Amino acid sequence: MNKKKLLSITLVMCLMITLFAGCGSTKTEPSSSAGGQSTETASAAGSGTAEAGTEPGSSLLDSLPEAVGAGVEIAASPEIYAATDLSKEYTVNMYLIGDTPNDWDKVLALVNEYLEPYNTKLAVTVMSWSDYQTMYSLVLAGGEQVDLIFTAPWCYMYNEAAKGSFYELTGDFISTYMPLTNKYQAAESWDETTISGKTIAVPSNVAAPMGKIVAVRQDLMEKYGMSELKNWDDYMQFALTIAEKETPESGIYALAASGDNNELWDVYRQQTDTFLALDSSWLDMMYEYKGNIPAKEDIKLAYEYDSFRQYAKDMKTLADAGCWSRSALTNTVTDDDSFGNLQGASIAWNASVFTYMEQAEKTEGVSCMAYDLTKDHLVGAEAYSNNDMAIAAGSKNPEWAGMVLDLIKYDTYLNKLLLLGIEGEHYSIDDKGQYMELDKATEYPAMNISASWAIKNGDLEEAGTPERETLITDSWKERVVMNPTITFVFDDTNVKSYVSAVTAVLTDYVPMLELGLVDDSDATLDEMIQKCYDAGLQNIYDEFYTQYDAWLATR
Known part of the structure; x- marks a missing residue:
């Protein structure tokens, strides 16, 4: 999928739905995580309700603000990560997607300077928009040491989770090794990166209106x-x-x-x-919104x-x-x-x-x-799961990776450093807590790489937004509707071969239909649909509807 079906389903914001399973073994997995946790456990951790009295550095956490937002400053400290052995230096390898800013090395040097008290270094590889489609799966398949990686429904999350490429984030793991995430992550967001009781990524903490x-x-x-x-x-x-x-x-x-x-x-x-009940590499299951959760028979392949x-x-x-x-x-x-x-x-x-x-x-x-x-x-509204950060199942130290993700997402200094660059050089903050890009912002444009979408928090807004933009975006707020199927996740394990075959057909036909580069659009579309059924579309429908019925029964 191209980079915007990505974002469109993005500004971290791009909003959508999510999924699948991923369960990885680790070098030092906490014993309480054996057997996995339910979705409810992960959600409880995210809302800060998981046994606060047992959290490392809980008294320090209690002194921090109760919520993130514009103008709120959160400063972490090594003490709140007492459960992680920081005695020996460790380099966390993080993989992102985007265009590398000219001042990236300068910003990363300041990140690592800030991480010195944690005995931590952060190494970052930015996969370009032109390369990530071929590099992404190869990076996770082995040969490279990966600790943290950006993911999303449009960025192979479905496929890689099914392969077990992502480390499972249990409620105990989050509360023990990611205390800021435990306290500040939106509780409702966890469902969107959880399937069969296993959470495989930390979603964005922002779900914004996303008009087209x-x-x-x-x-x-x-x-x-x-x-x-x-x-x-x-x-x-x-x-x-x-x-x-x-x-x-x-x-x-x-x-x-x-x-x-x-x-x-x-x-x-x-x-x-219309909304999508499934958005996955052309295999889009769509329905017309009529004010409530759709019946299964109202959901079908978008191209039908x-x-x-x-x-x-x-x-x-x-x-x-x-x-x-x-x-x-x-x-x-x-x-x-x-x-x-x-x-x-x-x-x-x-x-x-x-x-x-x-x-x-x-x-x-x-x-x-x-x-x-x-x-x-x-x-x-953009789904929380449209932009996520995952710990790789092959990470040599998932606890350390979790700590770094916790810090870059919720420590105010680190978060703004990665989102906006160097204050006073690339941006400034006004008395309303809004940022303004300075002359050197061209060397580090705000919100430039995939991590920006995944780690953005609260209401960080740009000052002086032109009226022509606010006229449109403000009007969205009056019409915004959350996709009622956002927490439904389709596990294609039982029909994987059919999904691959149908997706291959759609990949061949949909782009040329969308570009009108066909002799007869009706005939070509009919041919595509028939080939989809020949490839097993009905089998996918049967499995999809079975899972949807089970999900619907819990609403």
């Missing part, structure tokens, strides 16, 4: 007599106009698509008030809905008109970067589009605007 919008070159809108986009039909007209009048003149595509058009599909399906069929037809219309390159399937430059570099006239995503709008507007004469095409429809 489009950004366009407003200067080009005005050039061709358009003032605003109110709905999907308006966007279609804009794209067709650019293809007809602008592309032949300047070479700018209406949308410089790359790989697929999944983000635009997210905008489109927002018109139909009439809405996707119509979307595929619209995409063929745009593709045939030349709204994007005929080589879009293999294009390696993202549509976002192309928009920022003035090679595309629009993009679709979440509030992250504003970053690329600002990039485009650095060129004189360029102006951009973002539009919500679905103002009368619900807005989903």
Whole structure:
């Protein structure tokens, strides 16, 4: 899945659902964890209710603030990690995803300076967006020492958890070795990274509204007599106009698509008030939200809905008109970067589009605007599990890895250092607790790597957010609805071969349908659906519905 189905399901925020099993043996696993813990145990730990009197450094913990949030300062100390033997130095190896900032080494040096009292060093490998899809599983398969790793439903969490690649986080482990997480992690978040009673990652602590919008070159809108986009039909007209009048003149595509058009599909399906009951590498189980938890028969493969069929037809219309390159399937430059570099006239995503709008507007004469095409429809919230940090099952010291994760997520100094860079150099904090990027922020952009999404806490907001952005994001708050199936997790163990076979079919067909690069969208879609059933889709449905019934009985 591309990096935004990721985020779209992200800003840590991207929000979605989660899953699977992962149980790893360790070098020094606490004896109380034998046999695993229930989901309820993990949730209790996360809410700070696990036997506080037995926690190492409990009196020090009691002196800390009761909750994280804007302006709240939390300072940890080695004493609260008395259960971890810190007598010998240990290097925690952490793997993240993103673009390495120019000042990364400078920031990491300050992180390690701060960790000296813990006799700890942090070594970080950042897998680039272009490399992580091939590197991720190889890193976890062996050969590299991995202690901590970013994961998410869009980042192989399902597959790797099923392989046992992640260390199980029991309630006892969390309360003993991760006391800040034990105290501050949102209790309701744990269900999203727990399956069959086993928690395999620490989710984000933020579940924010995550509407889907489009950004366009407003200067080009005005050039061709358009003032605003109110709905999907308006966007279609804009794209067709650019293809007809602008592309032949300047070479700018209406949308410089790359790989697929999944983000635009997210905008489109927002018109139909749909949620995903399963979001996993194209195998998307979708339902139309009607105000309550859906019945199982209301959930089916997203591509079997009439809405996707119509979307595929619209995409063929745009593709045939030349709204994007005929080589879009293999294009390696993202549509976002192309928009920022003035090679595309629009993009679709979440509030992250504003970053690329600002990039485009650095060129004189360029102006951009973002539009919500679905103002009368619900807005989903990003799942806690959309961005997670896991301890690798192969970690030589999971307790130490847990401590470092605890610190980078909840110690205010370390957290801001990784999220924002060096205060006074890359950012400043105003009297409202909001941050402002300084001139050198280009060397360490805020929220730049995957860890930012996973370790972000509270209401850390940027000062001076433009009105055009707040007008959209504030309106989401009135329409936000939490996906009622967010805590349902599908364990594909019994149908793994069918899931692989169906996913292979979808991987071949969905991108070209989303890009309209087919001769006949109806015939191609019918062919894809038939091949899915031939590959075992009904077997997947049967297992999915059996598990869903069992989950539904607990609601």
